[in-house]
Amino acid sequence: MIEAKQLTKKYGETTAVDGLEFTVRPGAVTGFLGPNGAGKSTTMRLVVGLDAPTTGSVTVNGKHYKEHSAPLQEVGALLEAKAAHPGRSAYNHLLAQAQTHGIPKRRVDEVIELTGLQSVAKKRSGQFSLGMGQRLGIATALLGDPATIMLDEPVNGLDPEGVLWIRNLLTRLAEEGRTVFVSSHLMSEMALVANRLIIVGRGRLLADTTVDELVREAGGDTVRVSTADAAKLRDALAGPGVEILGHAGSEELEVNGLSARAVGATAAEHGIALYELTTKKVSLEKAFMDLTRDEVVYHGSTELKERAA
């Protein structure tokens, strides 16, 4: 469990984290989302005591990081890839960490296996690809078998297989009852793995929500349905909270406010044959961009070109 209370961090004139208040609970993957420069990395550094808050506080498993007698056993963090000494093998890096933190040697083999590093464990980590470096960082984070795991942009630089592997790992860690806190600036990625979302912009909390809630707020998923008797289906589906769009005479309808399952069942009840029944997922990326539009610190150059034109 991670609890931030009025957490604030200033660097000179810049307020990187601005009165953040949130709780990250066990048993779920919580995505920490925000555009570049929103304060995600700073918040994560504050959690593990790599930086001190200007005001406010943040605790892990009920205590400040520095108050834990065995912090690696409480929270495992991946804050930047390739934090290992480049001349050391992955195995020796993990062993050194284990030995200085009272962690048994067999745990080193366990995390090497868990992160799929067996074949390169004796290689010097300086020769690792970005993906291998990420895996080593995650192995280090898991070394103390911590109840809380915090990963800053873990899918950065990973190939599709690596991305899939991370998703499965995060889900499994949450199912084991751990607190899993993962940052990303990609809503699409978080939507696939996170249950809860904490969204920040310019250091401030913009939303503390779930993926489902965000889908609902963004207008919900749309069901596309195609039938020879669109008018009859329209009548059968009509009801409170249901919105149906479709051109006159067209076989296609777009339905908001009902699931594909409900549309299919109603059609069957009324003996209406369907040619197509698909759920069009709402664009969470768009919902996220709408939410953070005014909070983006670094706008792309297209905006400047537009203004200059």
Ligand SMILES: Nc1ncnc2c1ncn2[C@@H]1O[C@H](COP(=O)(O)OP(=O)(O)OP(=O)(O)O)[C@@H](O)[C@H]1O
């Ligand atoms: N050590 C520092 N000294 C000065 N300013 C800093 C420092 N660390 C972060 N900042 C500033 O604080 C703000 C938040 O940065 P931070 O790296 O936490 O954002 P982020 O959400 O992790 O961004 P990204 O997605 O780009 O990694 C930025 O404006 C950044 O320039």
